[in-house]
Structures are given as C-alpha cells and as structure tokens.
Amino acid sequence: MIGFLILLFFLVAGMFAQQTLSLPIPASIAGMLLLLTFLLLRGSVPQSLRQTTQFLAPWLPMFLVPVSVGIVMHKQLLADHGLMLLMILTVSLIPGVLVCAACMHIGVAAKVAAKEGNASGENDQ
C-alpha cells in the first residue's frame, strides 16, 4: 500500500507541476518524470514500490478497456470510412516499425562492428 501511496503522491505532484507551470504534457506523464527523477536521486527502487509494480504491471491492459470500448460511439464514422481508416492505420504502422527497427539495428551493427574491430574476434550478428 505504501507503494501505491508513492504513485498517488507523484501523480498529485505531477498534477500540481502541470497546473502551476501550465506544461503541455498531461499530469500523469509529469508525475512519471518526477518519480523517475526521485528514483535517479535515490539510486534504488523502494521495496514497497517494487512490490506494487510487480503486482499491477501485468494488469495495465485491463485499465485501458473502458476507454477502448468508446469505439462504439463512432459507429457512423466507422460505417463511412471504417475500412479505409483501418487500412491507413495498418499500412502507416509498417514504415514506422521499419524505421524504428532500422535505427535500432544500425546502432547494433555499428557497435558490433566496433567490438569486432577492437577484439578482432568473431561475434554473432
């Protein structure tokens, strides 16, 4: 419960920071960045917070269900453009993933190449 209290404390702190500084990011993201700063300064995760995280993390998708069900509100738009929108969302995902993977892969390839150069040994990939 102390772990959950820590989460609520940083959510409130994030809300306060967002309102006072009129930040463009939402309160929860501001709270996350504040908690991250706290953890970096502390140098470790409090035991209670670690337990809370381990318990709650696998359930995160469940808490996204209510907002997701809101799709039911857009029946007319889905009837008019649904298939086209689904196609656009699906197709546009592919170049995004490819660019992400390519950026990550170029880095790995360069790093492995550098390692090979240094050690003149053989690394897989």
Add this chain to the structure above:
Amino acid sequence: MMTLLQTPLFWAMLTIAAFVLSQQAYLKLRKPVFLPPILLAIVILIAVLLLTHTDYAVYMEGGQYLHDMLGPLIVMLAVPLYQQLKHMKKHWLRIMLAVSCGSLTTVLVAWGMTVWLIGDPLISTTMVTKSITTPVAVAITNQIGGNASLASGFVIITGILGAVLIVPILKLLNMNQPATAGLSLGVCGHAIGTGRALELGETESAYAAMAMTLTATLHAILLPWLML
C-alpha cells in the same frame, strides 16, 4: 435487470470479468498474437452494450472506476524505465533517432494517406495524434483543432494494431530483439503496445515505456507547433 444495467458497479465488475475471461481464453489458446486479452475484452463488452441497448456514457460511469487507475499506472511506468536506464544510457543516440524518426514516419504516412484517400480535414488533423498515448492525444487534439473522441478511437485502434502486428512484423524480419521490440511497441503502439510489452519481459516493457513517453513528449511539443 434494467436497474442492474444502470448500476455503475455492475459495469465495473463486468469489465474486470470480461478481461479475466479473455485472459483465461488467451492462455488456453496458447497466447494467439492476434487476440490479446484487451481485444477480446473490448469485443465482449461492445457486444453486451449493443445487446442490452446500453449507452457508452452509462457504461463509462462504471468504466470510470478502472479508467481512473490509468493515472497512477502511467506514473508507475517510471519504475521499469529507471531499472533499464543504465543500460539505455549507452544507446541514447540510437534510441532518440529511432523514437523521433519512427514516430514521425508513421504519423506522416498516416496523415498523407488520409489527406489523399479521405480528404476530410477534421479526420486528417485528428490522425496526426495516432501515435500518442490516449490522454495526451485527447489534450493535443483540442489544441490543434481535431476531434477528441475521434482521436481516442484512432489511438486505440493504432494501439491494438501495434500490439497485434509489431512483434510478427519484427519476427518476419528477424529483428525481434527485446530492445527493438519494446521500442517499436512504445513508439507505434503507445500504452496498449506497452501493455503488450509488459507480457514480453522487463527489457521490452522498459523500452516500450520509455519510447511511449519520449514519443508523447516529442509530439506534444512538436504537433501544436507544426499544425498551427
């Protein structure tokens, strides 16, 4: 029966029941990637809403109980992010490059296709928020003149598509290393993708949480500036 359908707590209970049932089905069916528990739970609940002629607003009075937990849960993402930060420090350039190029590519392609194929300015303006986590997307959509409920729909569909498609795409390319998978899920699948990453492992969820946050922050700053 009619009063039960008006009771918020009933809908909150039904949401949890639908998710737990979907999770059991997911495990029984040996984790089919096209049917994550969240997708089946949504389908079940929409079917119940349609069959009982219940308004989404009535459902959401109960759904709100769960929805309000998203705040603390997003704050909680700092924990896996912190745990992986040491490892990420070495790769910050690669990560920043992947997050900014990847997210802007997918948004630009989606925006361009919407302008070209649908041509409705409201839909295309709303489309640019598709890679941002739902609460941020809704806030930004209002700023740039899109439709908030539409944005939420696009974001959710993108998240589901991302959660379902990203890992198979990466596997096909033989590029499904934990860091790459997590990062792609966070960039292209935001919170739902991050939820999927949590099932995959700690590295994946840390990268997904970080990528989702970086994407949301980047787009929150960049989009209002680009669109106005």
